[in-house]
Amino acid sequence: MAPRVDPVHSDETLPEHADVVIIGxxxxxxxxxxxxxxxGVSTVLCEKGHIAGxxxxxxxxxxRKMGRDPRExxxxxxxxxxxxxxxxxxxxxxxxxxxxxxxxxxxxxxxxKLEVWLEYGRQYQLDTRIITSAEVAExxxxxxxxWAGALYTPSDGKAExxxxxxxxxxxxxxxxxxxxxxxxxxxxxxxxGRVAAAVTEKGRIACDSVVLAGGAWSRLFCRNLGVDLPxxxxxxxxxxxEKVEGGPECSASGAGFGYRKRLDGGYNVSQLAGNxxxxxxxxxxxxxxxxxxxRIKWSGIRFHLGRRWIEEWRVPRQWGLDDRSPFExxxxxxxxxxxxxxxxxxxxxxxAFPVFRNVAIAERWAGLIDVTPDAVxxxxxxxxxxxxxxxxxxxxxxxxxxxxxGKLMADLVTGAPTLVDATPFRLxxxxxxxxxxxxxxxxxx
Ligand SMILES: Cc1cc2nc3c(=O)[nH]c(=O)nc-3n(C[C@H](O)[C@H](O)[C@H](O)COP(=O)(O)OP(=O)(O)OC[C@H]3O[C@@H](n4cnc5c(N)ncnc54)[C@H](O)[C@@H]3O)c2cc1C
Numbered sequence: 001m002a003p004r005v006d007p008v009h010s011d012e013t014l015p016e017h018a019d020v021v022i023i024g025x026x027x028x029x030x031x032x033x034x035x036x037x038x039x040g041v042s043t044v045l046c047e048k049g050h051i052a053g054x055x056x057x058x059x060x061x062x063x064r065k066m067g068r069d070p071r072e073x074x075x076x077x078x079x080x081x082x083x084x085x086x087x088x089x090x091x092x093x094x095x096x097x098x099x100x101x102x103x104x105x106x107x108x109x110x111x112x113k114l115e116v117w118l119e120y121g122r123q124y125q126l127d128t129r130i131i132t133s134a135e136v137a138e139x140x141x142x143x144x145x146x147w148a149g150a151l152y153t154p155s156d157g158k159a160e161x162x163x164x165x166x167x168x169x170x171x172x173x174x175x176x177x178x179x180x181x182x183x184x185x186x187x188x189x190x191x192x193g194r195v196a197a198a199v200t201e202k203g204r205i206a207c208d209s210v211v212l213a214g215g216a217w218s219r220l221f222c223r224n225l226g227v228d229l230p231x232x233x234x235x236x237x238x239x240x241x242e243k244v245e246g247g248p249e250c251s252a253s254g255a256g257f258g259y260r261k262r263l264d265g266g267y268n269v270s271q272l273a274g275n276x277x278x279x280x281x282x283x284x285x286x287x288x289x290x291x292x293x294x295r296i297k298w299s300g301i302r303f304h305l306g307r308r309w310i311e312e313w314r315v316p317r318q319w320g321l322d323d324r325s326p327f328e329x330x331x332x333x334x335x336x337x338x339x340x341x342x343x344x345x346x347x348x349x350x351x352a353f354p355v356f357r358n359v360a361i362a363e364r365w366a367g368l369i370d371v372t373p374d375a376v377x378x379x380x381x382x383x384x385x386x387x388x389x390x391x392x393x394x395x396x397x398x399x400x401x402x403x404x405x406g407k408l409m410a411d412l413v414t415g416a417p418t419l420v421d422a423t424p425f426r427l428x429x430x431x432x433x434x435x436x437x438x439x440x441x442x443x444x445x
Pocket of ligand 1: 046185
């Protein structure tokens with residue numbers, strides 16, 4: 001079941017020309033549109049379904065610095081700064097608040113493992129710290145468990161996934177960006193070896209640059225252009241509770257659950273384990289690239305061979321600009337949620353916080369997370385095709401970093417000094433094998 005998303009209506013007409021065409025109306029595409037429009041760049045965003053129809057409305061809503069791969073820390077710091085000013089900038093509610101995030105530990109040994117990350121937090125003067133059992137009890141008064149302690153970042157935040165990207169899209173529109181929904185981009189037309197136009201199902205938009213922010217579809221789009229983007233998909237499920245009186249304010253994960261209090265008084269609940277990886281033809285093609293990541297993460301993932309193998313096998317790998325593209329065949333990826341990990345998460349949460357014992361579950365849904373081999377995104381120009389840029393592969397933690405990623409992409413496209421050093425996010429790191437390994441302590445969501 002797809003979560004309800006704040007609606008964003010489409011512009012009626014397709015412009016003939018724009019400086020930049022953005023593909024994809026998730027948090028990354030809408031943030032890129034916002035910051036390009038703020039710079040006065042003529043921008044059009046094309047979304048094949050509706051704004052925030054895929055990952056960007058289906059996530060937990062955590063906006064965290066804590067537990068990140070060290071390569072992402074400068075960008076997430078900037079991103080949280082941008083979130084702080086976002087409601088004002090877009091003139092609407094994104095749900096951004098800073099109630100903190102906690103990784104709860106049941107044992108001293110677990111806490112010692114979490115503590116290793118503090119070394120990175122200290123380098124950037126973050127407020128992340130280890131807190132004692134007594135401090136946890138004080139901060140989470142309804143918890144029935146005697147926790148050994150927690151890794152805690154008071155300034156970490158949350159926003160509302162079903163509101164944020166739509167609010168940012170409307171904000172971009174107010175600054176002059178065009179927003180087209182039900183408008184799949186089929187491919188790119190080139191002239192003199194560089195981008196000349198984006199070809200959509202509704203017609204052609206001449207442009208100087210194209211930004212691909214296509215989430216789980218990005219590898220397919222790139223393959224048709226002859227650009228190799230290593231990316232796989234993992235299914236992750238979430239549920240939403242009805243309103244809970246007296247529940248915890250600070251977001252937390254621990255002992256088989258993770259949660260975030262929503263603006264409507266309910267909670268998004270899930271767990272870090274229990275993600276499902278469907279084996280597909282790309283699993284074989286990309287086996288070597290993803291082996292290091294699989295070794296680190298595989299205890300938390302269930303592997304499955306089923307219908308998706310056939311479905312992906314049938315997807316054309318090449319099509320022409322006049323052909324109906326695969327993006328027009330599936331407007332919104334809406335996979336079935338995995339029931340058991342959600343039921344288990346609810347049971348574990350109710351043990352830790354008795355207030356959740358008899359709470360009704362209002363909705364369950366799932367999303368397909370787009371993962372790169374080092375679980376760090378690509379935010380990069382594509383050297384082989386001048387004018388083509390990619391912002392994708394946020395590997396399960398792109399919502400919080402979305403505004404920063406959008407601003408960074410807007411800087412790259414316009415050749416402005418960049419918000420942070422973009423080197424760690426280069427696409428070429430995969431091809432030239434300079435790609436550092438995935439960071440073993442990075443947490444998923
Ligand atoms: C269950 C779950 C929990 C998560 N929890 C968190 C969390 O708590 N915190 C966090 O930071 N991150 C979290 N994430 C990750 C986060 O949701 C994603 O990293 C982020 O939303 C990615 O945004 P995006 O814009 O790149 O992709 P998406 O939101 O997937 O958007 C891509 C869009 O591109 C469109 N598109 C693709 N191809 C075309 C085309 N050819 N033409 C037109 N449109 C196209 C698609 O229709 C889609 O709408 C979670 C993800 C999931 C699934």
